[in-house]
Amino acid sequence: MKGIIFTEFLDMVEAQYGLAVVDEIITNSKTLHHGAYTSVGTYDFNEMVSLLVALGEVVSKDIQDLLYTFGLYLFKSLDEAHPEIVRNYTSPMPLIAAIEDHIHVHVKKLYPDADLPSFLVLEKSKNKLILVYRSTRGLYSLAHGLIVSAFSHYGQEVHVSFDLLETDGTKVKFIVETHV
Template sequence: MKGIIFSEFISLVEDKFGLETCQSMLDANEDPGIYTTVGTYDHRDLIKLINSLSKLTGISCADLQQVYGESVFNQLFKSMPELEGKYDSTFSFIKSVEASIHIEVKKLYPQAKPPRFNFISQSASELVMDYHSARCLSHVCFGLINGCANHFNQTVTIDMAPLSQDNSEVRFTITYV
C-alpha cells in the first residue's frame, strides 16, 4: 500500500484526535510513524493503527475507516492533476477508477494490487457495483465514495452489503438523493 495512504491517516489522526492520541496509537504498535508518500508499506500495519485508534477513542474500526476514506479522497484526487475537469459526477468518476486510475497506478507501481470493481447496473440515479480487495478495507471505500460525492457537490446514500464474511467482497448500491 502506498505511503500516501499512511501519511494521510497519520495527519487525520493528529488533526481529529491530537498529537497525544496519535503518539499513543503509534507507540501501541511500536511504529515510528514515518512514511514517505511514494514508499510501499504493508496494509496490515494500517489495520493495526486503526485497531489501536479504535481502542483509544472508543470509535468503531468501521467508522474510523469511513471517516478516513472520506477525508483522504480530496488528497488523492489532488495528487492526480490530470483528473481535474475530466469528470462531472460521482458516477462518472467511480466508473473511471477501474478503467483508468487503477491502470495508471499499476503502470507506475507494477507490484500494486488496487481493489477491483465489477459494475452490476447503473441508471440515472443508482449505481450498483461489487468491490473486491484482499485488504478488506471496504469501509474505507465507503468513505471514499462519500468523499467523491462531496467533491462533486452531490448527495448520495450508500448501501453496503457484504458478499463475503471478511468483507473482501462487498456490494455497494449508491443512490443520488
Template sequence: MKGVIFTEFLELVEEKFGLAMVDKIISQSELNSGGVYTSVGTYEFSEMLQLLSHLSNNTDISVDDLLMVYSEHLFAVLLKSYPDLVSHYKNPMDLLASIENHIHVEVQKIYPDAQLPTFDLEERTDDKMVMTYKSDKALYMLGKGLMLETFKLFKVPVDIDFEKLNGEGTEVRFFITKR
C-alpha cells in the same frame, strides 16, 4: 500498502487527535517500520490494521467510523495532488464507472506496486449503480467513504448501501442511488 496511505492517516490522526495520539498508537503497535513512513514506500497492511485498531481503542470510535473520516481526508489530498484524474468527468456516476479502466490505471502509473481493490460494475443506469468491491484488505468502508466524497464533489445527493458477500468483508456489493 503504499506509504501515502500511512502518511496521510497519521496526518489525519495528528489533525483530529493531536501529536500525542500519533505517538501513542505507534508505541502501542509492533511495527516493522518503527512507525516511520514515506509516501512512496511500501509497508505491511498489518501495520495499518494495528494503527487503526489502537486509534479505535483509544478514542472509542469504531474502525468503520474512523475509515469514513479518513476517506474524507484522503479524498481531499488525492484531489489536490491529482486534479487531472477527475477534472474531465461531468458527473459522479461516470467517475465511479471509470474506476477500473481509468482511475486505477492512472494510480498504477504513479504507484506501480500499489495493491488496489477491484470494483466490478454490475449494473448502471442514469440514477443507479451496483458495484462489487473485492480486496483481501476488507477496507470497504474506505471505499464507501471515497464514493460519498465523489458525490459531494459534484454536489449530487446519494444513498450508498452495501451488503457483505462474505463474512470478512473482502467482497462487498454496493448499491448506489442518486436522490
C-alpha cells in the same frame, strides 16, 4: 500498501485528535517504521491494521467507523496529490463507474507496486450504480467513505447502501443512488 495511505491516515488522526494521539498510536502499535512513512514508499498492510486497531482503542471507536471517516478524508487528499486523474470527470457517478477501468489503471502506472481492489460494475444508469468491491484487504468501509466523499466533492447528495457478500468484507456489493 502505498505510503500515501499511511501519511494521509496520520494527517487525519492529527487533524481530528491531535498530535498526542498520533504519538500514542505509533507507540502502542509497535510498528516497524514508527510513524516515519514517505508517500511513495510501500509498507506492509499489517502495519496499517496495527495503527487502525491502536487508534480504535485510544479513541474508543469501531474500526469500520474509522475506515469510513478516513475514506471521507482520503478522497480530498488523492485529488490534491493527483488532480490530473480526478479532473477528467465533471460529475461523480461516471467517476465511480470508472474506478476499475480508468482511475485505478492510472494509479497502477504511477505506483506499479500498488495493491488495488477491483470494482465490478453490475448495473449502471444515470442515477443508480451497482458495483462489487473485491479485495483481500477487506477495506470496504474505506471504499464507502471514498464514494460518499467523491459526491460531496462535486456538491451532490448520494445514498449509498452495501451488502457484505463475504462476511469478512472481502466482497461487498454497493448500491449508489442519486437524484440529480
